[in-house]
Amino acid sequence: MSHHPSPAGIRPATREQLAEDVKQIVAQHSTLAAEAIQESHTLDHDLALDSLDRVELVMELEEEFDIHVPDDVADKVQTVGDIIAGVAAILEVGGE
Amino acid sequence: MARQQRLVVDCQRVELDGVRYVILREALFQRLCETAGVVEQPDLAAGQPLERTLDLDRSSLAEKLVQRRQAAGLSQADLARRAGIRPETLNRIERGRNTPDFATVRKLVVAMNAAEQQKSEQALVSERRKETKHVPPS
Numbered sequence: 001m002s003h004h005p006s007p008a009g010i011r012p013a014t015r016e017q018l019a020e021d022v023k024q025i026v027a028q029h030s031t032l033a034a035e036a037i038q039e040s041h042t043l044d045h046d047l048a049l050d051s052l053d054r055v056e057l058v059m060e061l062e063e064e065f066d067i068h069v070p071d072d073v074a075d076k077v078q079t080v081g082d083i084i085a086g087v088a089a090i091l092e093v094g095g096e
Numbered sequence: 097m098a099r100q101q102r103l104v105v106d107c108q109r110v111e112l113d114g115v116r117y118v119i120l121r122e123a124l125f126q127r128l129c130e131t132a133g134v135v136e137q138p139d140l141a142a143g144q145p146l147e148r149t150l151d152l153d154r155s156s157l158a159e160k161l162v163q164r165r166q167a168a169g170l171s172q173a174d175l176a177r178r179a180g181i182r183p184e185t186l187n188r189i190e191r192g193r194n195t196p197d198f199a200t201v202r203k204l205v206v207a208m209n210a211a212e213q214q215k216s217e218q219a220l221v222s223e224r225r226k227e228t229k230h231v232p233p234s
Contacts, residue, residue: 050156052164055201071199 011065011091018093019084025064026080029057039081047080061087112195158192161204165190168211178207 012018019039027034030047043049049057058074061067061083067090077083087093105128107120120128129135165175172190176183180203188194189204196204 050160051196051198051201052157052160052205055198055205058198059202059205071197071202074202075198 012093015084015088015093018088018091021064022061022084022087023080025060026057026083028060029053037080039079039084041080042078043080044078057083065091067091155192157196157201158190162190164208168208169215170208170211175204175207175211178211179203 012021020034023034023037026037026047029049030037030053032041032047037047041047043054043057054074054077058069058077062069065087067087069086069090073086077086105120105124107118107124110117110119165172168175170178172186173183176186179186179200181200185194185196185200186204189196189200
């Protein structure tokens, strides 16, 4: 792992910062670079993540942001935007 | 006055591995395409993408799972017991016959991570024992 977005457990100040951080983490599990990842990208088709990758991605997000993502929420995530929105809701990070 | 015939859509919704799909009869799908003026994409015509996607995910998951389990030094029965799932379920997942939900895959990953950590800690302890044995008396 070459990039650590924010120190574990620290909450990003803005949604933009959070989106950056999430994309960096997603990039480590996909073949795309963080800059190429878009919020509309689907995890299965666009990023070719299988179930194991998805679980590892969610567990890494939980560790980085010191949060717990319920399994039923994680099960419904389809796009990178869904992940950002989900983490933002848990961390209560607004869009300012 | 000719009234446009109303099309009744008889379909089923399913969710597989976090993705929602609508299943409907092929004839109805073709009529819907005609009505909407939508052209079916050629490589989607064989009705393969869904199966291909699921097969890819299943085989990719199955292959990686077996590799990870073996690297953690666990038998199928060990991993099933540690993850709290039925051995038959794990066997089906590893043969690509079952698409597990998020909760099941998470249980497997947590159990494999713990086993891997245990394994590396044991290796470290035995390494230290070896080193201690080789320290010449001062």
